[in-house]
Amino acid sequence: MSERVIAPKNRGFLFLDSHPGGCRQLVDEMWQAVPAPVTGGGDGPVALIIGSSAGYGLAATIAGLARAGVRGIGVCFEKSPARRTGTAGWYRTAATAQLARQHGRDMVFLNGDAFSDAMKEQVAGLLAERFGGRLDFLVYSVAAPRRTDPDTGDVYASVLKPVGSPHATKTLVFDEHGVPEVKEVTIAPAEGDDIEQTVAVMGGTDWERWVTFLADRSLLADGFTTAALSYIGSPLTAAIYRQGTIGTAKGHLEATARTLDELLGKSLGGRAVTSVNAAAVTQSSTAIPGIALYVGLLRGVLGSAMVAPIHQLVELWDQLTGVRPLDLDAEGRVRLDTWELAPAAQSAVTQRWSTATSETITELADLDWFSEEIRRLYGFSVPGVDYTAAIEIDVPWPTPTV
Template sequence: MIIKPMVRNNICLNSHPAGCAMSVKQQIEYAKKTLSPDVRGGALEGAVPRLALIIGCSNGYGLASRIAAAFGYGAVTVGLSREKAASENHTATPGFYNNLAFDREAAAAGLVSRTLDGNAFLGETKAEIAKAVRDAAAEANIPAKIDLIVYSLASPVRTDPKTGILYKSAIKPVGESFSGKTLNMMNGTFHETQAEPATADEIYSTIKVMGGEDWEYWIEALEKEGLVSPKTRTVAYSYLGPEHSWPIYKNGTIGKAKEDLERACDDINKTYAASGKIAGAWISVNKAVVTRSSAVIPIIPLYISCLFKVMKEMKLHEGCIEQIVRLYRDRLYAAESGDPEMVPVDRKGRIRIDDWEMREDVQRAVMKKMNSVTENNVFTETDVAGFKHDFLEAHGFDVAGIDYEADTDISGNNI
């Protein structure tokens, strides 16, 4: 079929297999160019990952984490995600095509990879991943000891494996209602958004879905399977953002979940790193980027559009792959980080690769735009066009070199 983007309320309902594959290839080329042994900045060979597990591997930061580990460091990778294949009349999810493209590019490069589709919250899935890790390590003839575990899940629901209770997350403020201006990226129009404060049950449910409990369960399961070692590093991703977004983000239900993620990080370190079972656990606070999730959080599309304009003008702009390359090269696997205690962190022990975004001069310029932007000047004062491009690209559209008038096999078999 001929595939055109179907976008409703900042949600894209379809994807393009060839565009997704091309986007994966572009990220691979960036990782190869910036993390090859001669340019990676003297990273210790003993510290870089040889076997990586990416939990949430199919989109955004998770996909970039897998690409950088495999094509930057030559790591064997095992990836887990939950995606949908194409049906007779509907395309697959973009992550489905991304996974296909990654595995085919890895095979062509002689890199061992395994990709599993499943519910990351279930114990059965964790057991399946353990087997996949052993199989991949055996094929690559390396020890079945995971060097890098990336936890990058974005799910709206979770069933607690110990109780069977289904929890649903809610993106809401806490304590008081929120109103603010948000942006329709497709036409540049604004509308006011209103959100009532979350109930106690909604806060608890969001923490259960988006917090750190499942990350802890993963480390516990992998340690029991004998798949971790004193070299194992694990990282989960978070976001803080500027103060004006805090009512809906940092101080809202999402923020409560992120606080629990930090609590889990501390507990993992106390339980496993302190006893030498793993090297350490970290939270990486990342930059605001366009993802399928960020496009629908109130006020965030407008903020990101202003941020992109400023950071591109200052030549500081990064997407997911650029952020993860910098995370690996300059933080987690920098030369001085061979000792886990030397990984650069803030006073709360978090890795900060949102440092350029949160620079005072950047935020001052962004706030100036946020306060002056209107529907009449949105296309000149902000980078709404860049936001729209990144959003469409995440679904395989608006990718250079793709013929969007061509009849396309939506199965992904021709990627």
């Protein structure tokens, strides 16, 4: 037994420990927020969620299980408990697996490098042995700092940089006492092969490799549909995001979708799309300069009208499974971000951004909400959890039932 009281300790937006009970309660909250399933009895469709433990990938997993009645495989990369607690994704995965079992969903979770062919082989084996040799859906939601090419062994590293020239932007930080500060930072532009490296990690190369790997083994069902999760965002963040290195990678992801859509349509009557999701507080998004400030201001403008990731992914699953028509823009993308980019919302956020300073930020942004959302990423500030009580941190990775 490894019980102890876990207090939140952080360096900026990064917390050193995670709370198992808070992570479990958070997963339960997300499951409870999903409308009743639309499937009848019997086995549901088989789905593979790559990047299943955090952010939009976690939302895709829970919405798929609770709304679409999927079964299948989730792939993620998390650290087990040791001297410190396990990562939040470790505990969220254990909680998701428990809820899946309680609701009769056969969901297997694999922990390892999703970029590797060894993981692809493991997934292929499970699909063949446990899930009837067919895959109906693949959701790709991977945000990673680096990727090893399985063919060459080359290691690529992604960077968050503007393209062409330096970019000055406002950003939100909190000092050691939790006092918010609005600072201006200047980010140097991409140089050398920064763009190519970022595209190699965050573009569509690995997504396409997953699809072709499974197709070559005849594991894709007729009508197979795949979606990769993407983001466009506001003009306020465009220089560092959509027009920067990461945006170039997202453009590659969307071009890959068009290529895969044509191939799958011809071979299986299937589809490939990107899903453009909206702004949210995630462990990945808080690393991007300016995003924390933007999201806090967006919440200040919209309040509870912001659409949480779990509700966005319910909408995506409804479209993927035919509950609602697949609604694509001119680029073949599902758009779940229209509420964020509505002209009235963007105008109000832009006005607040222009006047945001350390002195005015608490009046313009919902920083209490933002701070709570950061803490919830690690299982803290979740209602109904006794943070003064000792809790077991040595939670095992979920093993599938026979």
